[in-house]
Amino acid sequence: MPMKKARLSVYLDKDILDGLQAYAARHNQSLSLIAEASIAAFVNPDEREAALIKRFVRLERSLLRLERDNRITGEALMVFVRFWLTTAPPLPEPAQLAANATSAERYEAFMRALGQRLAKGPAAWQEIESDSPNSGG
Incomplete structure (x- = not known):
């Protein structure tokens, strides 16, 4: 038989509770589930750090692609301008x-x-x- 979850009563500032309720409503989840996940992320920072690292790696890859594409675009423009300047006769x-x-x-x-x-x-x-x-x- 699975272990029953333990009950915990906490006192929250009104702003924090409002934020928790709004987040739970937006994601159509219970307050308990959101609170439990938040506490788990706080208690187990390694999981949170791993998720952040994964996100940063994705962002880094995207930035590297953008940088590469930007260099290619610049090179293509310079080649075109050089070609045009060397082949177009003066007016x-x-x-x-x-x-x-x-x-x-x-x-x-x-x-x-x-x-x-x-x-x-x-x-x-x-x-x-x-x-x-x-x-x-």
């Missing part, structure tokens, strides 16, 4: 003057297009990834 003088006159307008159009593209999703790199022969798509 003749009259065309340069016209281009300078409309540069602010073209920049605004570019920024609008970029904003629309970012709001639209999926990202261009996701489209490229799904089109690549190694992606299986």
